[in-house]
Amino acid sequence: MNNPFAGDNTRIQRRETAARWALRMGSYTVVFLTVSIFLFITFKGLPHATKPGFLTELTSTLHVIESKSGEIIQTGPAQADAMKQKLGDQFVSEKTISYSGGGILGPIVGTALLVLVSVSVALFLGVCCAIYLSEYAKKGKFLETVRLAILNLAGVPSVVFGLFGLGAFVLTAPVLTNAPADRAIFVIPLGFTNLSFQGWDTCVLSGGFTLAFVILPVIITASEQCLQAVPQGFRETSMALGATRWQTIWRSVLPFATPGILTSTILGIARAAGETAPIMFTAALAFKDKLPWQKDLPPLPADAGMFAHWEQSVQRFLGIFTESVQALPYHIYTLAAKIPQNEYSEQAQYGSVFVFLILVASLAATSIWLRIHLRKKYKW
Amino acid sequence: MPPASPTTPGPFGSKLLRKSSRSMLGMDPQKIIKTFFGANSGITIVVLVLIMVFLLREGAGFLSTYHHELEVYRKAGLEFCDIADTPLKQQQQLTSALRRAKASAASDEAKRALGDAEEAFETAIEPADEIVSELKTHATETKELANEFHTLEVGRLQLLAAAYSTSDPTRKADLLKEAELSKVDAPNYEERIAAVIDRREELAKALTDYTTVLGTAAVALPDAVADVKTAVPAHIAEVHAAVKKLETWSWQEPVSFFTAARSFFFGTGWITNSSWQDFYGVVPLLTGSLLISLVALLIATPISVSAAIYTNQFASDQEKEIIKPVIEFIQAIPSVVLGFIGIAVVGDLIKGVSQWEILSWIPGFPIQERLNIFNAGFLLAFMAVPTMFSLAEDALNNVPRAYSEASDALGATKLQTVFRVIVPAAISGILAAILLGLGRVIGETMVVLLVAGNRIAIPDFGDGLGVIFQPAHTLTGIIAQELGEVSRGSSHWQALFMVGILLFVISLSVNWCARTIAKRFEHPKA
Structure with missing residues (x-):
């Protein structure tokens, strides 16, 4: 039934619809762009990333050999010479493309180690x-300052964290050494050895600590939210039964907050794995033909005792902290910016980008999914 | 059985009580635990302070090092040569413009006329050119002497410092002797500069002669090269200004610290690894950073704010379940991946689109460089969207329900409610979201390093809006690009840390502004 008093409002309605669609467009542009980036990278990267050895070999130089019959052979540095000999006078030309051959095992391992160190540190502190x-x-000056510091820390540009890591961990952090370097700021003699403030050099530890402070604000904020989400009644009940503050936290708060904290940690992992600028000067290398635990050590004399062998193994193992590594984001930067672009370098580029994106995206997706899941499970 | 009184607890109770009242180092264990956690949260403050300390430790020496370098620059006469060199460089531009005109001239006659003019230009400048290049060689030698002396002097001071801190008398004597041996005289600037000053008259005369010749030659120029013809009077005025400057120039005029600071903050050249003189002026980098951020904000703000309004006010639950996770997911895309996409896809896309005929009215089209400010700004906008979206949505969420209910009750349509009531009420939060997005954009490194084109020059604002299609370099990019290649403690290294300090200050102040705005317009919680 028509309302006889109603004015003509088709114009208003049309405007409503138009505005609604304009706003909707804004949201869907973003969604569309994200999905198309993802599909594009998948489409270009998947064929290269699934090549045999791409995930299990170390990075090397790619040799592209062309033969007279027009055949193009791509091979690593080890087989290049043999291949040329085999071709004999069929050989026409050879091109070498740095960093584009082999696989990306080195960068994957490096990124994993960096994430391991940074997340352990950031999780504990956070x-x-x-x-x-x-x-x-309790409300007060200290609390305000801490909150201000967290907010500001979250706003510091990542490259400034890189500078900080270089100044603090690479050049200044304390090490135990018998022979302090000249650049040490000061040396504290401990009797059997010296504590020398000479820095850790570029290594996993420096990079990991730098990354830890990059993700620290994220972890603190997320963990605090999870702790706040535990109902106050849990604490009150526990306190009413005579438990101490710490017992309350340990028994009645943390168990319920842990799933949430771990979920947000995954997001922290994704963030740490994705950052490039902080590790540029603190941990990353453009090229390395060894895994961090395969350090070159002088061969032991034949009569070396068990202790010497054991010591070398420990030293090799510690390489996972004290060696500089390749990292996936830095590897992509090297491939994209430091070498001339052609069809062969493109393969390595898209392959690495695809693997990296999938790695980070699956972490983020897990975190988002888990959060939704947990929200449904823990409803108080 | 007597009841266990609190003063004499039973065997079981006593154990419990003892446990809870045990003290460590005279402190209550609960207090220790609390202090432990408090100390951990204090680490955030410590880290923030440490960032400042380490940036300052590496960068603080910059002003004095740079001051010293600028002092040598003046005393050795390099500055003098540069004053004379500016008009010479202009002259080269004019001649090359003539040469280009000659190459494209239609008739032989025009070619000959232009060729003659070019030759006249070249021969007129020759004497001045010669003098300047001789002076340059001389000045460079002086600078080398000065640098050598400086290195030796620093070494000697180190030896002396070591000598005074050691307690072993023989070692002390040795060190002192060594220091004495490495003592050299400071280069005699006065004597060295005399050679330059002596030729001042000659140079001024050569330049004045050049202007008279140029004036007559310019009149004869054909109209085909009108731009050169109009540029000549300005050029002549420039030469006269340079001559005047040369006449009043004095090597003894002291260089103040203020000059060094000004040369850093307002200097228009970032020139490094040059055989002549390094300059560290951040203006080109700052302009690049600001232009890119501006482009990014202009793109990101409408998109993310409208997305936030839509998701918060209009979207159905299913739509929300798509939009929110996807936008959150963008946050997880590593910046280096976006930078790579900028190089591999967006650059060619923009360049291809710019060559379309129908778009040729857009200033700057067709574009020359595929890596440019717009490209970087576009990708950064994409990165800023999640930050701005989620903060703006929070702000909209925080608007008390009563506001929209009151508006509905008055018979407002949904659109009216949203734009006249809810958005104005949340405007402070939205502004804060935009500012925090700006903070994120200014500090972003990898995208700009890969995509902005890395040309260290102030973009040419001459083509109006077309400026956004030029390559540029940024504050963050320069650190990432150059820090790996400089030796620790050099002026270049210190300059890069100074840029880091500048970035740190910028990001802190952007953060502070965002917080102040958000706080100022906070509405009461309903």
């Missing part, structure tokens, strides 16, 4: 900080 903020802190 969760402790969040516990303080959520359970202990």
Whole structure:
């Protein structure tokens, strides 16, 4: 039934619809762009990433050999000479493309190690900080300063973190050594050895610590939210039964917050794996033909005792902290910016980008999915 | 059985009580735990302070090093040569413009006329050119002497410092002796500069002669090269200005620290690894950073704000379940991947589109470089969207329900409610979101390093809006690109840390602004 008093409002309605569609366009442009980037990388990268050896070989130089029959052979540096001999006078030309051959095992291992160190450090510091903020802190100067510091830390550009890591961890952090370097700021003699503030050099440890501070604000904020989400009644019940503050936190708060904290940690992992600028000067190398635990050590004399062998193994193992590594984001940067572009370098580029994107995206997706899942499971 | 009184607890109770009242180092264990967590959260403050300390430690020496370098630049006479060199460089531009005109001239006659003019230009400048290049060689020698002396002097001071800190008398004597041996005289600037000053008159005369010849030659220029013809009077005025500057120039005029600071913050040239003189002026980098951020904000703001309004006010639950995770997912895309996409796809796309005929009205089209400010700004906008979206959505969410209910009750349409009531109420939060997006964009490194084109020059604002299709370099990009290649403690290294300090300050102030705005217009929680 028509309302006889209603004015003509088709114009208004049309405007409503138009505005609604304009706003909808904004959202869907972003969605469309994201999906198309993802599909494009998958389409271009998947064929290269699934080549045999791409995930299990170390990076090397790519040799492209052309024969007279027009056949093009792509091979690594080890087989290039043999291939040329085999071709004999069929050989026409050879091109070498740095960093584009082999696989990306080195960068994957490097990124994994960096993430391991950074997340362990950031998780410890972040969760402790969040516990303080959520359970202990009382309003005051200290709390305000901490909150301000977290906010500002989240806004510091990643390249400035890189500079900080270079100044602090690479050039200044303390090491135990018998022979302090000249550049040490000061040396504390400990009797059997010296504590020398000479830095850790570019290595996994420096890069990992730098990354840890990059993701620290993310982890603190997320953990605090999870702790706050645990109902106040849990704490009150526990305290009413005579438990101490710490017992309450340990038994009645943390168990319920842990799943959430771990979920947000995954997002921290994705962030740490994706950052390039902080590791540029602190850990990453453009090229390395060894895994971090395959360090060259002088061969032992034949009569070396067990202790010497054991010591060398330990030293090799410690290489996972004290060696500089290739990292996936830096590898992509090298491939994209430091070598001339052609069809062969493109293969390595798209392959690495695809693997990297899938790695990071699956982490992020897991985190987002887990969060939705947990939200449904823990409803108080 | 007597009841266990609190003063004399039973065997079981006593154990419990003892456990809880045990003290470590005279402190309550609960207190220790609390202090432990408090100390951990204090680490955030410590890290922020340490960032400042380490940036300052490596960068603080910059002003004095740069001051010293500028002092040598003046005393050795390099500055003098540069004053004379500016008009010479202009002259080269004019001649090459003539040469281009000659190459494209139609008739032989025009070619000959232009050729003659070009030759006249060249011969007129020759005497001045010769003098300047001789002076340059001389000045470079002086500079080398000065640098050598400086290195030796620093070494000697180190030896002396070591000598005074050691307690072993023989070693002390040795060190002192060594220091004495490495002592050299400072280069005699006065004597060296005399050779330059002596030729001042000659140079001024050569330049003045050049202007008279040029003036007559310019009149004879054919109209085909009108741009050169009009540029000549300005050029002549420039030469006269340079001559005047040369006459008043004095090598003894002291270089103040203020000059060094000004040369860093307002200097228009970032010239490094040059055999002549390094300059560290951040203006080209700052302009690049700001232009890119501006482009990014202009693209990202409408998209993310409209997406936030749509998702918060209009979208159905299913739509929300698509839009929100996807936008959150963007945050996880590593910046280096976006940079790579900029190189591999967006660059060619923009360049291809710019060659379409129908778009030729857009300033700057067709574009020359596929890596440019717009490309970088576009990708950075994409990166800034999640930050701005989620913060803006939070702001919209925080608007008390009563506001929209009141508006509905008054008979407003949904659109009216959203744009006249909810958005104005959330405007402070939205502004803060935009500012925090700006903070993220300014600090981003990998995208600009890969995509902005890395040309260290102030973009040419002459083509109006077309400026956004030129390559540029940025504050973040320069650190990432150059820090790996400089030796520790050199002026270049210190300059890069100074750029880091500048970035740090910029990001802190952007953060502070965002917070202030958000706080200022906070509405009461309903």
